Amino acid sequence: MKIRKISLILAVVSCGILILLSLLNTPQSLATQQARISQIIDGDTLEVTMSQCRIPWEGNSQLCRLQLACIDGQDYGDSPFFEAAKSRLETLIPRGTIVLVSDTGKSSRQRIVSEVFKDNTSINLQLVSEGKASLFCKHLKDTCPSSKTAYLNAQNSAKQAGLGIWNSRQYWRKARVCN
Numbered sequence: 001m002k003i004r005k006i007s008l009i010l011a012v013v014s015c016g017i018l019i020l021l022s023l024l025n026t027p028q029s030l031a032t033q034q035a036r037i038s039q040i041i042d043g044d045t046l047e048v049t050m051s052q053c054r055i056p057w058e059g060n061s062q063l064c065r066l067q068l069a070c071i072d073g074q075d076y077g078d079s080p081f082f083e084a085a086k087s088r089l090e091t092l093i094p095r096g097t098i099v100l101v102s103d104t105g106k107s108s109r110q111r112i113v114s115e116v117f118k119d120n121t122s123i124n125l126q127l128v129s130e131g132k133a134s135l136f137c138k139h140l141k142d143t144c145p146s147s148k149t150a151y152l153n154a155q156n157s158a159k160q161a162g163l164g165i166w167n168s169r170q171y172w173r174k175a176r177v178c179n
Helices: 002-025 081-092 123-129 137-142 145-161
Strands: 032-042 045-050 060-068 098-108 111-118
Touching: 032 060, 032 081, 045 098, 060 098, 060 123, 081 123, 111 123, 123 145, 137 145
Parallel strands: 060 111
Antiparallel strands: 032 045, 032 098, 045 060, 098 111
């Protein structure tokens, strides 16, 4: 009887140790982390500092370059949309602002694909709803499935209102419409 109890106790302890080890080996970057805005690069790319970066930027373990998940911003040279999107992002989350970064586990060109929140508001979704960015259809399907409907509704509303990149007099030709 004692041997069975000891075996059971050892089995429970072993399972507990395995669970603990699996939790310790889970990358912290996949959780939501607090970060400080360092620089806005363009309408969908920014640099942040955080306690631990899964893909360090320029060898600094606390500096990360993020690509905003689910959205596609304008590239340098896509005037006037590039300037408008970058400026709006700088207004929403200026240098030094503390944000929450939700790492999706995806990466793109040394950038971590993330959703960024300020005061419980998704900055990614806000840019879409204001017509400052369109949807990145591939991310919408495989990276943001739980918020897909919110993103589609935000883009449809911005498009119907003719906001930003959806302005009928001057629209962004590369804007994507997803289903």
